[in-house]
Amino acid sequence: QVQLVESGGGLAQAGGSLRLSCAASGRTFSNYSMAWFRQAPGKERELVAGITSGGTTYYTDSVKGRFTISRDSAKNTLYLQMNSLKPEDTAVYYCAADQSTVVHITPRKYDYWGQGTQVTVSS
Numbered sequence: 001q002v003q004l005v006e007s008g009g010g011l012a013q014a015g016g017s018l019r020l021s022c023a024a025s026g027r028t029f030s031n032y033s034m035a036w037f038r039q040a041p042g043k044e045r046e047l048v049a050g051i052t053s054g055g056t057t058y059y060t061d062s063v064k065g066r067f068t069i070s071r072d073s074a075k076n077t078l079y080l081q082m083n084s085l086k087p088e089d090t091a092v093y094y095c096a097a098d099q100s101t102v103v104h105i106t107p108r109k110y111d112y113w114g115q116g117t118q119v120t121v122s123s
Helices: none
Strands: 003-007 010-013 018-025 033-039 046-051 057-059 067-072 077-082 091-098 117-122
Touching (some): 018 117, 033 067, 046 067
Antiparallel strands (some): 091 117
16 A cells, blocks of 8 residues: 655744655555645645655746755665745645656645645744
């Protein structure tokens, strides 16, 4: 059974940092593109950052220079280091996996999803 399990969410103050992890099990995702999405109340799910199996990364403009996506293929784990957090970063964050060589912006392209972890940034 394939599972993606996020952890590391919580409450942070504006300007602070959090590190999200996504542990994958059930199969090896080294050949998958992986991504972090987020969804705030009343808004659509949006791509935050993605990384291909070859290490090419993508960031949405609002997080460039503040967030860093990385992966440890040996541990089958995806990470998102979030620095200089802002209240507008508040959302449920999801990790996703796509059997593709590119990072897709559209959520429906992804084959597997985690259950999400809440990130709340206070001002």
